Every structure is written in C-alpha cells, then in structure tokens.
Amino acid sequence: MDSARDSAGERAWSVEDHLADILAAVHPLEPIALQLPDAQGCVLVEDVTAPVSLPPFDNSSMDGYAVRTADVAGATDEFPAVLSVVGDVAAGAGPLPEVGPGCTARIMTGAALPPGAQAVIPVEWTDGGTGSGVATTMRPAGEGPDGSSGEVRVYRPAGDRAHVRARGSDVQAGDLVLEAGTVLGPPQIGLLAAIGRGRVRVRPRPRVVVLSTGSELVQPGEELGEGQIYDSNSFALTAAARDAGAIAYRVGAVTDDAQELRATIEDQLIRADLVVTTGGVSVGAYDVVKEALSSVGDADEEGGGVDFRKLAMQPGKPQGFGSIGPEHTPLLALPGNPVSSYVSFELFVRPAIRALMGLEEVHRPTVRAVLVTGEPLSSPAGRRQFLRGSYDADAGTVTPVGGAGSHLVAALAHADSLIVVPEEDTAVEPGAELDVILIG
Structure with a gap:
C-alpha cells in the first residue's frame, strides 16, 4: 500500500x-425495470434489439404528390405533366388510393407511399392544383371543375424513389440499437419509444x-x-x-x-x-x-x-x-x-x-497540458496538490485560476479543470507539462 x-x-x-x-x-x-420517463439518466443493463423497422413503411419526406416516374418524365415549365388527383394521403391515414397511369395522390410529409407510386414531387414543383403558376401550398381536394379532386400540373421530373424514405432505412427489425452499459439520455429514450419499448431494465x-x-x-x-x-x-x-x-x-x-x-x-x-x-x-x-x-x-x-x-x-x-x-x-x-x-x-x-x-469508466478525463503562469508554482513536499485551472484545448495549455487557498470559492467558480502537481514536486516552472483533470 x-x-x-x-x-x-x-x-x-x-x-x-x-x-x-x-x-x-x-x-x-441492483437492476430494475422502469418506464421510459423514469429511466432517463440510468444505465441500461440489457442489449436492446428493434422489433420493428424504422421507418416501418415507405413514406414521403415532403409535402407534395405521389407519382409514377414515367408520368412526369420530361416535364418542364413550358410543357408540364398534367395528372389527375385521385385522393389525399395524410400521415396515419386509413386505406390508401391506388396511383394508376396518369394519376397522382396528394401526400403529406411522413405519410405512407400509396400503391403504384414510385416517387414524390414536392408541391413547389407544381401549380398546387390551381391550374396555373407555381404554388407553395396544396389546394384542398374536391375543388375540380366537376367536383372531383381535379388536376395538378407538374413542372419537373423525378427519379425513382425521389423524396421517399425507405422502410428500414434507419433501423432494420432485429438490429441491435442500444448496448448494455449505455446511459439513457433524451436521444436514447426517443429511440426506445420509436421501436415501441415502454419499459427497460436499468440500474437506478x-x-x-x-x-x-x-x-x-x-x-x-x-x-x-x-x-x-x-x-x-x-x-x-x-x-x-x-x-x-x-x-x-x-x-x-x-x-x-x-x-x-x-x-x-x-x-x-x-x-x-x-x-x-x-x-x-x-x-x-x-x-x-x-x-x-x-x-x-x-x-x-x-x-x-x-x-x-x-x-x-x-x-x-x-x-x-x-x-x-x-x-x-x-x-x-x-x-x-x-x-x-x-x-x-x-x-x-x-x-x-x-x-x-454501474459505469465502467468512473473518472473524469485527464489530459496533459503546458503550464502558463508568470512565476513558478510552489507545492508542499510529499503532498499532491490540486490547483484550479482554466484549460485551453486548442493551445494545449492550462492557466492557474486564483490562489491555493482552500477557501477561495470564487476562483473555483471560474475554473474548468484541476491542475495536478505531483507529490515529489515542490516547484513547477512555467512551460512544464502537467496532468490536468477536466471538470468543466
């Protein structure tokens, strides 16, 4: 010892x-099972795999129109593609309309891609169903001249899967998404909720x-x-x-x-x-x-x-x-x-x-830094001294903050590190390299 x-x-x-x-x-x-809101800040004690894919279905990344790519090929401002609107697709909607040749469906961000559609045309590339000009909002359904969903003019083509988020493009069902030992912060809690986990085993x-x-x-x-x-x-x-x-x-x-x-x-x-x-x-x-x-x-x-x-x-x-x-x-x-x-x-x-x-790493990070000071630091023989410091990561330097007194709480409030002077050193010259514990 x-x-x-x-x-x-x-x-x-x-x-x-x-x-x-x-x-x-x-x-x-000892580990316990907690509901997600109570598990924040806790350490996971189990590997978590995804029971579902994320996203769970192909969906639109834009407000716009779900189309067949052949129907909009070669579309320009002068010669737009004119498509019949067969319905609306909102996020969480029920039965989806079929998009056949020459047809399209209005679609909202996050909504499932309807059968037959291969891509999504952003609403900004269309007239929004108004019949002329370029629209930035989508016209409500049921406003065609005959009371139908009407038509939309498309001024630019789109490649296959354009503006479509593919099923499983984030997470595939069965993927390991979080490992045991992970500290559960807001992003991890969000991921667990997204894959349907309401409870997890953690160390409290x-x-x-x-x-x-x-x-x-x-x-x-x-x-x-x-x-x-x-x-x-x-x-x-x-x-x-x-x-x-x-x-x-x-x-x-x-x-x-x-x-x-x-x-x-x-x-x-x-x-x-x-x-x-x-x-x-x-x-x-x-x-x-x-x-x-x-x-x-x-x-x-x-x-x-x-x-x-x-x-x-x-x-x-x-x-x-x-x-x-x-x-x-x-x-x-x-x-x-x-x-x-x-x-x-x-x-x-x-x-x-x-x-x-239950964390494996329990210590603050320690780095080596060059001491920046106008005069040598003194330290008692046989005692390891911990001085308050200000660490500059870009320069790789540390500057003492305040004096060595154990009552100097104001200096502590302005420090982001502890300068470590070894037991055997009674004086440390400017420019010396020392261990620095980062506490900021």
Missing part, C-alpha cells in the same frame, strides 16, 4: 489508496444525501449574524451529485452537536444509497462528525464503521470513509472548506456515484 508520513510523523494515505478503498466497497445498484440512479455540519452555517436568504457564514457546500455538492447522475437530496446544515448529527443521519438512511457529509473531520475541538459517526448504526458489525484518515494531498487532507446503518450504507466525510470539499467530491464521491450506476 502506497503511503507517506505527514509533518507530525503520522501515516498519510495516498489519493490512489483512498479511492481504491472506496471503489472496492461500492457496488453497482443512486440516491445521494448531502449535509453540511457547523453551528456557524446559515442558509442563503437569511440574515448573517456575528461570526456566521452561508452554507455553500451542501448546495454545491448536491448540484455536483446531480451532475454526476445521482438523485440528490440536500439536508439543511446541522449544528455542532453529535447527538443531533447522529439522529439526522439515521433519519436519512431510508432514502440513501450514499451519504456525503462536509465539515467536522479534522482535529478541532468541535469536529463532531467523528464523534457522531463512531456510533451510528452497526459500527461494530463486520463491514461497518467509518475510518477517518489523513491524505497526502492539498486541499482535502482530512477524509473519512466507511459504512453506516443496518444496510451498511456507504458514507464519505469530506472537509468543510469549500474548495477542499469540492475537490474531494471530484476525486472520491463522483467516482463512487458512477460506480453505483
């Missing part, structure tokens, strides 16, 4: 070991409960008192959990009272696949998370309990991980400084959420 020692000589876990410990304990949720989106701790925390919109600050962590991490694919529940900030915190967490376990806390995990006199979680649920049973650690990283040195309650619900305890909290979420919580979803 890779580890180091901090300034006090205590063992410090590596980022890799802490994450490996988390992922080894977090298992994908994880339910993540997020809560902040600290008697100094006030909810946004309320008045700040002396020594108080607004609770931003629970809002940021709830949003981050939803962005990762979870169903997230934000709990109001809990005061520095171990009994209250313990009761709050126990109340939340009924709706949690994962619990995330922020604050109260370092060595301060009021770090109640350690005290509270030491006796939540089945801490003494096999696999239960929360382990609090120091990691060889900055920001985010104090971390906690374990399981609580009768179902051994995973819990990650993050530090309370806003940047420390968010960086910790990206490195540890987001992969855990993606693992619960």
Whole structure:
C-alpha cells in the first residue's frame, strides 16, 4: 500500500489508496425495470434489439404528390405533366388510393407511399392544383371543375424513389440499437419509444444525501449574524451529485452537536444509497462528525464503521470513509472548506456515484497540458496538490485560476479543470507539462 508520513510523523494515505478503498466497497445498484420517463439518466443493463423497422413503411419526406416516374418524365415549365388527383394521403391515414397511369395522390410529409407510386414531387414543383403558376401550398381536394379532386400540373421530373424514405432505412427489425452499459439520455429514450419499448431494465440512479455540519452555517436568504457564514457546500455538492447522475437530496446544515448529527443521519438512511457529509473531520475541538459517526448504526458489525484518515494531498487532507446503518450504507466525510470539499467530491464521491450506476469508466478525463503562469508554482513536499485551472484545448495549455487557498470559492467558480502537481514536486516552472483533470 502506497503511503507517506505527514509533518507530525503520522501515516498519510495516498489519493490512489483512498479511492481504491472506496471503489472496492461500492457496488453497482441492483437492476430494475422502469418506464421510459423514469429511466432517463440510468444505465441500461440489457442489449436492446428493434422489433420493428424504422421507418416501418415507405413514406414521403415532403409535402407534395405521389407519382409514377414515367408520368412526369420530361416535364418542364413550358410543357408540364398534367395528372389527375385521385385522393389525399395524410400521415396515419386509413386505406390508401391506388396511383394508376396518369394519376397522382396528394401526400403529406411522413405519410405512407400509396400503391403504384414510385416517387414524390414536392408541391413547389407544381401549380398546387390551381391550374396555373407555381404554388407553395396544396389546394384542398374536391375543388375540380366537376367536383372531383381535379388536376395538378407538374413542372419537373423525378427519379425513382425521389423524396421517399425507405422502410428500414434507419433501423432494420432485429438490429441491435442500444448496448448494455449505455446511459439513457433524451436521444436514447426517443429511440426506445420509436421501436415501441415502454419499459427497460436499468440500474437506478443512486440516491445521494448531502449535509453540511457547523453551528456557524446559515442558509442563503437569511440574515448573517456575528461570526456566521452561508452554507455553500451542501448546495454545491448536491448540484455536483446531480451532475454526476445521482438523485440528490440536500439536508439543511446541522449544528455542532453529535447527538443531533447522529439522529439526522439515521433519519436519512431510508432514502440513501450514499451519504456525503462536509465539515467536522479534522482535529478541532468541535469536529463532531467523528464523534457522531463512531456510533451510528452497526459500527461494530463486520463491514461497518467509518475510518477517518489523513491524505497526502492539498486541499482535502482530512477524509473519512466507511459504512453506516443496518444496510451498511456507504458514507464519505469530506472537509468543510469549500474548495477542499469540492475537490474531494471530484476525486472520491463522483467516482463512487458512477460506480453505483454501474459505469465502467468512473473518472473524469485527464489530459496533459503546458503550464502558463508568470512565476513558478510552489507545492508542499510529499503532498499532491490540486490547483484550479482554466484549460485551453486548442493551445494545449492550462492557466492557474486564483490562489491555493482552500477557501477561495470564487476562483473555483471560474475554473474548468484541476491542475495536478505531483507529490515529489515542490516547484513547477512555467512551460512544464502537467496532468490536468477536466471538470468543466
């Protein structure tokens, strides 16, 4: 196991070991069958084949006239083809009229090609049935001089299958259309509906409960008192959990009272696949998370309990991980400084959420980029530093945003990446190439 020692000589876990410990304990949720609207954002656990072709029949891609190609061959403005209109074909219409020699049927976009027809003439290539000029709208049926459907003049020829969408040109019946492991977004939901699937088997989106701790925390919109600050962590991490694919529940900030915190967490376990806390995990006199979680649920049973650690990283040195309650619900305890909290979420919580979803790739993409800065970056020895950055994909460069302080939430709001400074580097010169984690 890779580890180091901090300034006090205590063992410090590596980022890799802490994450490996988390992922080894977090298992994908059991599959369930869901209706399509409820399956959005979930991971498919079955291959899906199409029971029908798409489109299921030959249909028109234009408003116009369904014709035999021989009847319009050689048609020009001077010598148009004159055809008898035998009826209308709308999308979803019943019995289709037969298109015989010298005849045509008015047809709407998406309507089935009637028997006998070989192509569709756009209405713009005709007089629209008015008898003269070029029309851009179609004349209603039943307005011929004798009360029949009348005639239409066609001014341009069309080749075989012109403006016709062929049956199965999108999907053939029996085709594999979606593979297991696919995340179901709007296009995938639309495809499933198009082939007639009303339900699919998926891994459900994880339910993540997020809560902040600290008697100094006030909810946004309320008045700040002396020594108080607004609770931003629970809002940021709830949003981050939803962005990762979870169903997230934000709990109001809990005061520095171990009994209250313990009761709050126990109340939340009924709706949690994962619990995330922020604050109260370092060595301060009021770090109640350690005290509270030491006796939540089945801490003494096999696999239960929360382990609090120091990691060889900055920001985010104090971390906690374990399981609580009768179902051994995973819990990650993050530090309370806003940047420390968010960086910790990206490195540890987001992969855990993606693992619960059953995804094979749980990490953010990492690229190599050239550091653009006016002066060397300093970094503490033996600790991997994660700095906020602005990544330029075209130039292959990254520029630090703000300073290294773990309270600089404004800089975080303008960053789209994390610059990774290795443990062994205490100074990084401009122009150096570094790993960059893309979080934008």
